Amino acid sequence: MIQHLIDQINSIEVTGISSVFKLLLSLLLGCCVGFERKRKGQTAGLRTFALISMGATLAMILSIYVPQEYLGLKNGDPGRIAAQVITGIGFLGAGAIIQGKGSVRGLTTAAGIWMVATIGLAVGVGLYLVAVIATALIIFILMFLEQIEHRLRLGGEMRIIRMKVPSVVTDMEPYRKCLKEYHVNLVDIYVDYDYSEPVTRLNLVTLSRETVDFIPLFAALQAIDRASSISLANQVTI
Numbered sequence: 001m002i003q004h005l006i007d008q009i010n011s012i013e014v015t016g017i018s019s020v021f022k023l024l025l026s027l028l029l030g031c032c033v034g035f036e037r038k039r040k041g042q043t044a045g046l047r048t049f050a051l052i053s054m055g056a057t058l059a060m061i062l063s064i065y066v067p068q069e070y071l072g073l074k075n076g077d078p079g080r081i082a083a084q085v086i087t088g089i090g091f092l093g094a095g096a097i098i099q100g101k102g103s104v105r106g107l108t109t110a111a112g113i114w115m116v117a118t119i120g121l122a123v124g125v126g127l128y129l130v131a132v133i134a135t136a137l138i139i140f141i142l143m144f145l146e147q148i149e150h151r152l153r154l155g156g157e158m159r160i161i162r163m164k165v166p167s168v169v170t171d172m173e174p175y176r177k178c179l180k181e182y183h184v185n186l187v188d189i190y191v192d193y194d195y196s197e198p199v200t201r202l203n204l205v206t207l208s209r210e211t212v213d214f215i216p217l218f219a220a221l222q223a224i225d226r227a228s229s230i231s232l233a234n235q236v237t238i
Contacts, residue, residue, distance in 0.1 A: 060124020
């Protein structure tokens with residue numbers, strides 16, 4: 001009985017038992033990746049990744065089933081429906097990306113969406129071990145490689161520090177030194193002078209780690225030229 005069930009699951013033909021098993025497996029694998037993304041506060045979570053994985057699996061099942069059942073009637077192509085999954089998943093990936101001036105977020109989630117879709121296709125075609133290993137590798141990349149990046153201090157997060165100074169700022173060196181003391185890298189500076197008031201509006205484009213505490217940094221920046229306001233944003237405004 002058990003051996004018959006295993007044979008049904010591993011059969012190259014599309015059967016009811018094999019189709020249900022594939023959908024359940026893709027549901028589980030999609031949830032594993034979705035759980036990690038939801039844990040990071042991403043909009044795309046368990047339900048999104050599970051539906052993507054199951055949808056890709058069902059598309060692969062249909063790709064195999066149509067030529068299997070109607071090969072005598074039509075010249076079916078097993079890869080035609082599956083190929084459209086790879087093309088169409090780009091729209092979901094684009095929706096996961098939030099783009100602003102100086103900041104792009106959601107690329108990792110978009111890449112995860114694309115990868116989960118291919119995992120669904122792998123399950124649909126019967127590559128169960130490959131699909132499971134690919135899912136494990138995705139979890140490893142999303143969880144452990146991020147920790148390695150933080151330990152090695154690779155990369156950083158782009159932030160824009162907006163300041164309004166009640167004077168005309170002519171020397172930016174004190175700001176550079178202050179940011180450097182707090183381990184914040186100054187990437188670019190946007191300046192807007194209003195000589196009639198006089199007022200200077202600064203947009204300091206910075207690159208910093210997520211662990212940086214901006215509260216004491218703001219106090220240090222405010223003390224340089226007695227700024228009247230300081231805010232943190234992800235896009236430049238002049």
